[in-house]
Amino acid sequence: MKCVRKFDARPKLDGSWKFLDDYSYPEMIHGQLLYSKCHHGYIKKINFPPNYDLSEFTIVSPKDIPGENIVPEPVCDQPFMVDKEVMHYGQVIMGIAHPDRKLLLKFIKETKIEYEELPAITGIKECLENEDNHFGKEITIDHSINKEPEADWKYHHNVYYTQHQEQAYLEPQGVISIYDPKANNMFVRITAQCPFFVKSGVEAIMGNAVDEVIIETSEGIGGAFGGKEDFPSLFAGISSLLSYKCGKPVKIVLERTDDIQITTKRHPSRIELETWTDPVTNKIMRCRIDYRLDAGAYQTLSPVVLARGILHSISGYSVPDTVIRGRLFKSNTPSNGAFRGFGAPQAFAAMEAHIDRIAAEMNIDPYKFRKINLFKIGDEFPTTQKVLEENLSDCLERVIQKSDYHNKVKEFAEWNKTHKDKKGIGIAVAYHGGGYTGNGEKILNSEIKVVIEKDAMVKIFVSNTDMGQGAHTTLAQMFFEAIGHPREKCKIQLPNTSKTPNSGPTVASRTIYIIGNLLRKLAFQLKDEFGFDNLEEYVNTHQEEFPQEFHKNFTPDPSVIFDENTFVGIAYKDYSWAACVNEIYFHADIYKIELKKSWNVFDVGKVVNHKIATGQAEGGILQGLAYGASEFFYKPGFGRMHGFTDYALPTTLDLPEMDIEFIHTDSEMAKGLGEIPTNFPAPSVRNAFHNATGIFIDEYPLIPERLLKALEE
Amino acid sequence: MKLKLNINNRYYNANIDADESLLDVLRHLGFKSVKKGCDTGTCGVCSVLIDGEPILSCQFLAARAEGHKITTVEGLGEKADEIIDVIINEGADQCGYCGPALVLTTYAMKQELKNPTVEKINHYLAGNLCRCSGYEGQLRGIKKYMGVE
Numbered sequence A: 001m002k003c004v005r006k007f008d009a010r011p012k013l014d015g016s017w018k019f020l021d022d023y024s025y026p027e028m029i030h031g032q033l034l035y036s037k038c039h040h041g042y043i044k045k046i047n048f049p050p051n052y053d054l055s056e057f058t059i060v061s062p063k064d065i066p067g068e069n070i071v072p073e074p075v076c077d078q079p080f081m082v083d084k085e086v087m088h089y090g091q092v093i094m095g096i097a098h099p100d101r102k103l104l105l106k107f108i109k110e111t112k113i114e115y116e117e118l119p120a121i122t123g124i125k126e127c128l129e130n131e132d133n134h135f136g137k138e139i140t141i142d143h144s145i146n147k148e149p150e151a152d153w154k155y156h157h158n159v160y161y162t163q164h165q166e167q168a169y170l171e172p173q174g175v176i177s178i179y180d181p182k183a184n185n186m187f188v189r190i191t192a193q194c195p196f197f198v199k200s201g202v203e204a205i206m207g208n209a210v211d212e213v214i215i216e217t218s219e220g221i222g223g224a225f226g227g228k229e230d231f232p233s234l235f236a237g238i239s240s241l242l243s244y245k246c247g248k249p250v251k252i253v254l255e256r257t258d259d260i261q262i263t264t265k266r267h268p269s270r271i272e273l274e275t276w277t278d279p280v281t282n283k284i285m286r287c288r289i290d291y292r293l294d295a296g297a298y299q300t301l302s303p304v305v306l307a308r309g310i311l312h313s314i315s316g317y318s319v320p321d322t323v324i325r326g327r328l329f330k331s332n333t334p335s336n337g338a339f340r341g342f343g344a345p346q347a348f349a350a351m352e353a354h355i356d357r358i359a360a361e362m363n364i365d366p367y368k369f370r371k372i373n374l375f376k377i378g379d380e381f382p383t384t385q386k387v388l389e390e391n392l393s394d395c396l397e398r399v400i401q402k403s404d405y406h407n408k409v410k411e412f413a414e415w416n417k418t419h420k421d422k423k424g425i426g427i428a429v430a431y432h433g434g435g436y437t438g439n440g441e442k443i444l445n446s447e448i449k450v451v452i453e454k455d456a457m458v459k460i461f462v463s464n465t466d467m468g469q470g471a472h473t474t475l476a477q478m479f480f481e482a483i484g485h486p487r488e489k490c491k492i493q494l495p496n497t498s499k500t501p502n503s504g505p506t507v508a509s510r511t512i513y514i515i516g517n518l519l520r521k522l523a524f525q526l527k528d529e530f531g532f533d534n535l536e537e538y539v540n541t542h543q544e545e546f547p548q549e550f551h552k553n554f555t556p557d558p559s560v561i562f563d564e565n566t567f568v569g570i571a572y573k574d575y576s577w578a579a580c581v582n583e584i585y586f587h588a589d590i591y592k593i594e595l596k597k598s599w600n601v602f603d604v605g606k607v608v609n610h611k612i613a614t615g616q617a618e619g620g621i622l623q624g625l626a627y628g629a630s631e632f633f634y635k636p637g638f639g640r641m642h643g644f645t646d647y648a649l650p651t652t653l654d655l656p657e658m659d660i661e662f663i664h665t666d667s668e669m670a671k672g673l674g675e676i677p678t679n680f681p682a683p684s685v686r687n688a689f690h691n692a693t694g695i696f697i698d699e700y701p702l703i704p705e706r707l708l709k710a711l712e713e
Numbered sequence B: 001m002k003l004k005l006n007i008n009n010r011y012y013n014a015n016i017d018a019d020e021s022l023l024d025v026l027r028h029l030g031f032k033s034v035k036k037g038c039d040t041g042t043c044g045v046c047s048v049l050i051d052g053e054p055i056l057s058c059q060f061l062a063a064r065a066e067g068h069k070i071t072t073v074e075g076l077g078e079k080a081d082e083i084i085d086v087i088i089n090e091g092a093d094q095c096g097y098c099g100p101a102l103v104l105t106t107y108a109m110k111q112e113l114k115n116p117t118v119e120k121i122n123h124y125l126a127g128n129l130c131r132c133s134g135y136e137g138q139l140r141g142i143k144k145y146m147g148v149e
Helices: A009-014 A101-110 A124-128 A195-209 A231-246 A256-262 A302-311 A344-361 A366-373 A391-403 A405-417 A440-444 A471-483 A511-530 A535-541 A610-629 A681-693 A704-712 B022-028 B078-089 B099-112 B118-124 B136-146
Strands: A029-035 A041-047 A058-060 A092-098 A112-117 A134-143 A154-162 A174-180 A185-190 A212-217 A250-253 A269-278 A283-296 A321-330 A422-433 A447-452 A458-461 A490-492 A548-553 A575-587 A592-603 A657-662 B002-007 B010-015 B047-050 B053-056 B069-071
Touching: A009 B078, A009 B099, A029 A101, A029 A231, A029 A256, A041 A092, A058 A231, A092 A101, A092 A231, A124 A154, A124 A269, A124 A283, A124 A321, A134 A283, A134 A302, A154 A344, A174 A231, A185 A195, A185 A231, A195 A212, A195 A231, A231 A250, A269 A344, A283 A302, A283 A344, A283 A366, A302 A321, A302 A344, A344 A366, A344 A422, A344 A610, A344 A681, A366 A391, A366 A422, A391 A405, A391 A422, A391 A575, A391 A592, A391 A657, A405 A422, A405 A681, A422 A681, A447 A511, A458 A471, A471 A490, A471 A511, A511 A548, A575 A681, A592 A610, A592 A681, A592 A704, A610 A657, A610 A681, A610 B136, B002 B022, B047 B099, B053 B099, B078 B099, B078 B136, B099 B118, B099 B136, B118 B136
Parallel strands: A029 A250, A185 A212, A283 A321, A458 A490, A592 A657, B002 B069
Antiparallel strands: A029 A092, A041 A112, A058 A092, A134 A321, A154 A269, A174 A185, A174 A250, A269 A283, A422 A575, A447 A458, A447 A548, A575 A592, B002 B010, B047 B053, B047 B069
16 A cells, blocks of 8 residues: 555646646637526527627527537436426526626526426425426335245335535536548547547538547546536537537536536435334335336436435345335436535434434434344345445444544534533444446446566556546556556546547546456456566666557456346445444534534445545545535526535545545455545534434534524424 | 736736636646635635645635745645645545645644644634545544654
């Protein structure tokens, strides 16, 4: 476990690293998006403001599209721009470009759109409580037993709600499209996680009008967290159309308000849980889960989020008789999309809260109740996948020990007797399946390329992007440590669809787990095939063989079989595991939860770079804690969310003391780490609040207004 | 309107509109370390020093900057290295978008806080948002730089 420094650290801090808005091209003009401020309706008229010379503007609408007005996604139902009916607030109506950005913004602000408004669904409960509002394919995981519950089993039934979470990457989304009429190609530089997704998007909108589409990311991508996964396809399509029409490079960098109002967010959820627990053994014997997501106006990639969500919805518990039903619901707000965790944080927010509810009502300590019910070797996930390790239990044991949980439970209970303010402690466990769900990795068939030059420089070509998570440093490290080569002699090519092979998108905690391990395998393979101990010496003595290019594709494990219709089989070959204990201090006079201490233990297998891994864990945990305690998005008034004054992010004043430990690091396999830190903090905060006050809150986040209401009731 | 701005101890002539922010003018002049994140004075990535004190350049009219000394991270030179090193040593840099502003604000904090404590540091840096790191690694490094355990 080494701590190789990130190669891009210094230029990022001294300001020389180039982010998208730092790029400029000759004759480049600025673009922006004109979008709907109406949730649902028909456009009657668009009134451009007077006193502007319209001939100076380039304007694109669906009639300018040479290809198709449909964004290619898992479900192709979202248009690039409004065709007839406005389906949500923030839906793009037109792309507009002008050489003067300030004037362009003023023009768009003064443009008035007349709508014929139609009824709209904007509230979370309005969307998710209405059975008729369901759309798309329903998924069921049926691990039921044809047996009625025993009469003495304790029945618990509750509904849990989570709301939007904004990715809030600090660099707003940006794109530059450059149409070259001579080559008849489109070059796009963009802040995106998945260059090949963007390529498909631009190809779809441009149709046969261009011969080639090339996507390259900017040198720096200022955070993403899932938010730069699917929206960039739509965004790049419109900027490319603008560039094609005006014949000049077009740059669109979103204003923060626009970024918040039109891009994807974490899906709000309603998760209804019914459990039956044997009072003699304290084992949960039966569980029924109704997992609902608010997909927004279109399905886009929500079915994939839904799949991952339901696959994590039983949390880490072995329940013999389980049925899980997953459905998407429609609302007139922007399509929700990827956000770190991808459906799993909602699942754990519900089940980990429910576990504490059962434990409290059965008068058993939440830790003990978890221990009784946690996966044991030989148990089955609801998909029938066998549990092969008890590392989740190891994480829980370790975090309980580190946090001195048992003594603190007693100590806080005593302290709370004599104080108006309260102290609380809460547990949660989680896991995260690495890589694409089911057969996804098999279908992706990811490819990597490595070029070894005559001077023994190694260049790695992958399409996975580094948006701050340190992927490029860690990927290079996995290769050069395996092949035994100096770090300075390994470089990573900036993702570019004409140079880097398609190694898949930068999502699903798959970059290190799939691509990193693939690079490692290639390194060992080259050592074996060429029989060298020292690559540099070998290259020097075999100059005629170099430069040489090596390719390798991901080889799926043939034993991984998953039926995507019945959801039976192995959903994920490897899982990362984690458990946490969080301590809170409840300020009774201002109804505020202060996060005091956060203890976290992970099993992510081999930790390639300890400092990068720790940073990933810490950042993800704070996002998860804020998801549970403070980040509030006012959904019914989408247009009221303007920026970080309305959507408050945690600051240095909101931090708990944080402790991170990785266990089982002697493993050969580096598993996924990107998402699991965000999966479990929220319910542990909720459980800590219950521990402090005896009150259950079943709607996240635990903001003061909600706590006040609960305490009054 | 025409301005003469002292940026990093060099004078620059700029022809600006009266309503232009210092952020936009600095970026136009090529100081790309000054980032744009929110335009509402809430994220801190546009921080620069005016006469040694950190301000949010998106909320500061460029016209008001004439006659003052403006410092961006490019202007700190070697003084930035010590801060950059402590952050890098903790592996705390992630996407880097907040990085230059954090380095500048930390430098100003060192000049201003005579008896730094963890609480004072956390208060001083509360306006510099970071979405990636959870602040933990940044603060580990910065506490070392400030001589606070």
